[in-house]
Amino acid sequence: MSVSPQPMPQQGRARDAPAAFALLLEPLSHPELGEIRIQDTLFPIGRNEAPFDAYPAELTATLSRRHARLFCEGGEAYVADLGSRNGTTVNGVDVREKTSRLKDGDEIRFGSALAYRIRLGKSMAAPVSTARLTALTLTPEHAALGLQTIVVTEFPFLIGKSEPEFARYGEAHAQQLAFLSRRHAHIFLRRGMPWIEDLGSTNGSYIDGKRLQEHAAPITDGTRLAFGGQHFAYIASLQREALAVDPTLTGIALPAQVPDAAPAAVALSDPEKTTFVAAAGSFLDIFCVTPAQDAGADKGMDAAVPASMPSRHAREAPRSMAAAWVRALVGDSGPSRARMLAWIAGLAAVVLALAATLAMRGGDEKKVRALLAEGSFERAAAVANAHLATHPDDSAMKALDTEAVLKGGVPPWLAALKGGRDKEVRELQEHMAQSARGNDDLRALLGELDWVARLRRYIAGRGGLEAPVRIYVDEAPMRELLAWWDADANGHQRQLSRIAAQVPAFRDTYAEALSHVRRLKSDDAVYGAAIERLNAALETELKEDRLDAVPALLDDYAEKYPRLGGLERIRADLALYRQALEAARDRRVGLMVALRDSAQFATPPFRDKFHALAAGPRFPPAELAQQYRAVAASWQAGNTRAAIERLEAMRGGAWSDAVDAEIARKKRIAEGFAALPKARGSPGQEERVLAFYDALNPFEDGWFLQAASDEIEPYRRQAQQQARELIERAEAQWRRYRDGGGIEGPQRLEATVSDRFRSQARLLVAARDDAQRGMRLLRQVRAEQPSQSASLQEQIGAELEQQRRALRDARAALDPAVYRAKLALLGGEDGERESARAGAGRS
Known part of the structure; x- marks a missing residue:
């Protein structure tokens, strides 16, 4: 607010023509001081502020330097006492260290000597200007510190360590951030230009190297601003656009909003390192107000002359006016006069009914305000909801309903959120949502709370922001949360700021959410x-x-991206898919059917690849699979006889040899299981138990694994020792294979099976078998599987697969018998069977 004080008569100055005003202070205690006409949105009260600095010292002795602030916001006028020594009163009510809404006619007193009558103006002349401020850009003075440029397009703008624009540095610059106060300073507009005021911060605000005292100071192009020291130091620049001056305009002139982007006039070298502040702050928040509009003070003010009880003159005026009107129209007697009186009475009844309705609505509003003032938020929300049920378009009551629900619901919601009590968080959100059914504005704010809860739940589920970003698990919800925010980032900031204005405790959670968003954007980008x-x-x-290229690919990504998680799930899927390939190669009917029915792939690429394999000709056809499921049901129930009999009934057809192999396997397992208790304690029992376990497959033989667990328990240590020996032997064979140069192209293309090819192939296959058996033993006895052992198994398997593929690629250059012999040494499919299938495919 700018001020136009009327000059003091004793000073002999000519009286200026009265200016339009937004707020006028009529002096009560010292009329000779003249009235104060306030024309800006913020006006300081203090003994060194104009016009008080020109008053006699005895009148300003009880004023503090930073005594109070008058400001206008949302069409209302407020006074905020700044902790003055001698206090501020409104209608005799002490509002020291509080904020109070002002009404026309209120009596306000600063200290003990200065009292004024509040007069609210209807409008205010807009400042005449040929340019409009579109943005204030604060460029970090020290680029090496990593601070972001701040572009402010809405005012007031609050500087503080909990504000998003500064809280983001909590990790990188925690020590320097501690030099900022929670409410350190603010930048506001005065006559369309930015000014800065320190808010009594501990470590001060500096403008061009000088510490701000109680006075606000203007900001111009090139002004150097620093907060709390020299770390948070910025160079200011103002962006303006030309305006066509219209002298007929009235109202407070403010810069146009730039809601979604930086103004065109702002030239930024790196927009990604710039923060756009497109949501205005609030003087109510800056001056620590709780937006109940100080309902207690309102009640005190209303007590003198209740608004619901007009004066006798006011009550009688309508009757006197009506009588005079009737006499003027029809005289003092006769039927015409009677009819006119009846008509007037009917009209009066309608007017009275309308007045009663308005009075009832006003009564509900007063009741809600009173409940808010005493902290009865649930009851206030209930009254507001009942009122809105019959008056759904009452915007004032919607605002009170929003205030009641947020003040009553957000504090316990915050406690549940910070305590990680997700069920309670959801219940509280549902409870608040019940009050939002007829309140679109409140529903939008509750949507913001739901997003904050989902964001926090996602971060906690990941194990914190420093936890790995798990492939196929974290990226989809992370991008969903960011997409919601990016769809209207400025709008979300405005809504979250509104919640923080109603519930100051929400500010930390709001700042944390903005910090999380920035970190998630970084995680998504990398x-x-x-x-x-x-x-x-x-x-x-x-x-x-x-497949052989996958382990190296995963190792490369693990090295380049240390926080990339979920790679072990890809490795597990690779091993499972290789098992499916081996089952298809060996025509293991039972294992293929079991894998198709129960194998769970965690990663989409392997899941899709397996589904394609299982749907192809290498897996049993649907009819055979359906028949085998009856076999599997008996087998998994321990009914070995029924399972084998059903298998024997499946002989014949293209898969007869595979069925015969399955019958033989099941008979071996059944006989081995039956022999376990009979041979207990006999020599060699340990080897028999471990060999039995080694023959079992978790997908097919779960019942036997469980049933024989008592037999395996005494031999667990021995099994682990055997597994370690197998893995060590596999590692030694793998090392010998690599030291021998592997199998190179010339060996694969030899016209005969050379001794070198034979020995290298046997080393490779033996290393694969020992590694698989060792890892399987560890799984079956529920022992820990060392990660280096899993990696060894992957490397050996990849090499074996690569050698088979290279041999198949060289098939045309080899004698068929030599090709089949070499492929058999590598553990590949039977050459005749492969040739027959290839011929069938060509036909």
């Missing part, structure tokens, strides 16, 4: 992009059947 590339690479390798 790890989200890496996941997309890795997924594409996996799909390519699987499409080309290059």
